[in-house]
Amino acid sequence: MKRGLFLGMAGMAMALMATTGAQAQFGGLGRVLGSVAKEVGVPNFLSGPQPVSTSIKDATFADPSRDGFDAGTAQALTSLNRNDKGGFVLAPGHYTMLAQSYCLHAGTHGPSGGDGYLYAPVKGSAEDAVIAILQNSNAHPEIAQRDIQQLLWAIVARAKFEDLDNRLKLVAGQLLTTRQLASLNRNALSILTSSELSSVTGGLPGPLRTIVEAESQLRGMLSSGSSSYEDMERVAVLAGVAPMGAGSVDVPASRWSRHPDGYWVRYRPNGYTNTHVDIFVEANSSAVGKVYDPGKAIAVPGNTSRQRLAQSGRVYTG
Template sequence: MKKLAYVAAAAALAVGGVGTASAQLGDLGRLVGQAAGKLGADKLLGNKVPITTSLADAVHGDPQRDGWTPREPKRPLDSLRRTEAGGFVLGPGFFEFSAQSYCLHAGTHGPGGGDGYLYAPTKGAAEPIVVAILRNSVDHPEVSQQRIQALIWTLLSRSKLEDMNTDLQATARTLLDARELKAISKTALEMIPPEILNRALAEAPPLVRQALAAEAQLRSLASRPGTTFREMESVAVLAGMAPRGPGSQTVAEGRWSRHPDGYLIRYLPRGYSHTVVQIHVEPGSAAIGRTYDPATHVAVPGNTSRQRLAQSGRAKIA
């Protein structure tokens, strides 16, 4: 019996290699489960898909406001009072923030092509860990955005802490407490019989095999001393034109979402690592006094071939 990381790499690469993984990771367990028949996703993935947020969770879009811009003068979001967790206490007005954002869907294409993004909450087995990383990053400006992104990719590949190289372990220990570090093992892959995985991969759709192969490559890179960020990025972020992914929806660029707390928000990505966030709080709104916590937000594209983007309270400096 071998670890799933090595079996997945061998099996997936043998049948097609790394390519466009257009299925949302939230659907990955379901698709593999269907392919494996009676085995089910729980047997294959341990019911531990790290981040499950998908287009199905992005239900707050407001197409009636397409092309609309608030009349109020635009103000910097970071002029508002901040919370200890890196959030912003909202007041009435029109606000903008140039945020560091993070890829949550390795093996897919970055933003572009006029595709719009919608608000959805962070969900999945690794949600508490990812949110903690993003919140704590605000208090650790010495930790570069690239180091944070590399750690997030490693978590999404379901690596164990002890299998990460020393640089990734150091980043994790800077941004997470002892309880959160221990929780990483709960989303890591366990050992399963290779014949189970091989049968599932043989019957799975090509895009699922490719997604598993991308995860396996990231696990391998994360364990190797001296791995560079560019090496991980080349696996996680696909180049070229993004195809239209299955289950995609037409979402206008700059579409507003109405957050359940009562404010309007939209995401204008400038690449996967940089998102311009705009928020509008109407006078008298129930949102006044509430907190916008970027770490709990995922910007979800209408095109499922593109990356979901985690948001942070750290400013992106050009």
Template structure:
């Protein structure tokens, strides 16, 4: 294999793992060595579509562990809705069983007592993902599976013309024309096997393989949702991922808008969100927009879950 081809392969892989946190140093040495030997300069790598990680979950409040608000829990759906599909907060203790969506294909779903923390959506596809989830509230006729498949397509950098007719129609309803045009750009099929991938951390290889498989499957007519799910959601016991942080189930996050929130997922498809707004708190009158909330697991081998304003049924 020529050095030019090796460098092209390395760059393709690096574009996917450039934001992989603890894997950066390990992988960067490999890529840097290949590029230095080739006598070329590394380009600026494109950010991951969604790069939110445990390092971005800076609002955990361990001091509230075991705390239950001293007032009866009310249904969040009783509050005034916002144009974004969110809720205008009042003082009190609220709960909402929502439809949630996986934003980390090739990892394990919730379970094992692992807790989740608040972090905002970050990454190159942040605006598109938020828009899809916000607009889903205005389109209850679009099935949750269709929305999840569309989000997986964005994470996998699939071309929109390769998607099923159902997914293309949903994309046109849920995204702006500019965002749709972004999905039509050509993308390099990232390396998921071979000598470079063999030197990556196991969890990074898993994500690379899942995204490559999703791109192929999304472009294959007749692929069922169950087949996509089998690739995106790993079965079996989740290992402890690199860079994991011990987070007990039910830990509260103190949102910067002035309220407390916690996430209790039951699988990746649905999450019970609880919000506590004490009397006189700055959060009174603020909007809780679920589409701007990613529940990040303490165990990095599990899935990030974006929340939505659609009730789970």
């Protein structure tokens, strides 16, 4: 268990360094991880897979030339044809949708007015499972958004799916294959006692320590079956004023991203649970006939201390 724990922590550390680019701020991180490895008696591994690793460095599609662009009157994105995964088959024009979205970075702050978000693809060791949940949920409108969010928290926190309550196990069985569930269980971490958590996080930088603690608490909450959704939300989504995280970039809230398939997409979250999505497709462009698949998209904040948000093809109704 301790070896798996350290691998997970090291992965988070490396991901945070890559996310922020803060080599100076976390210059002693290798020494910290080395001391943790020595304390718990495991080899000094300096890398490990993150279930979701998408970060600001992956959001390379910002298009400042479209700032102030008038896309014209918007039509409902849901008016477009959809493929078997719930993706939208694009036609020329401006389309909009208030979509359900999901927290994918426990222990960080939720969106706030004025924050800019950019498109990036889903990446990480559990990207297959994350995409499957988001895509397959389109065919299951009876599954509550909160249940989907809890499954995603279970993934980012590396909880054991076999330890989830029966209701969430049933939902997981509807959205994931047996192979995907087995893979998630293999990569899960055990629940830490308070003393174990303190010994592991004591020397870590503040932002990383907060994330490790939040994920550990979520593992316990999801396994106990006695915690309310609101309790989990308080742990996963930090309240209060968000500082500017190291490595943040200035992203206006109105900024578009040019998708690799040739269309433009813009994300304007109202909170972590819902995001106003705009799609613009030029007439006669190569993007016509391509598919916008929300399940493969993450809205990444310019401020690295805020939530990255998984997108979905489900309409948010409050």
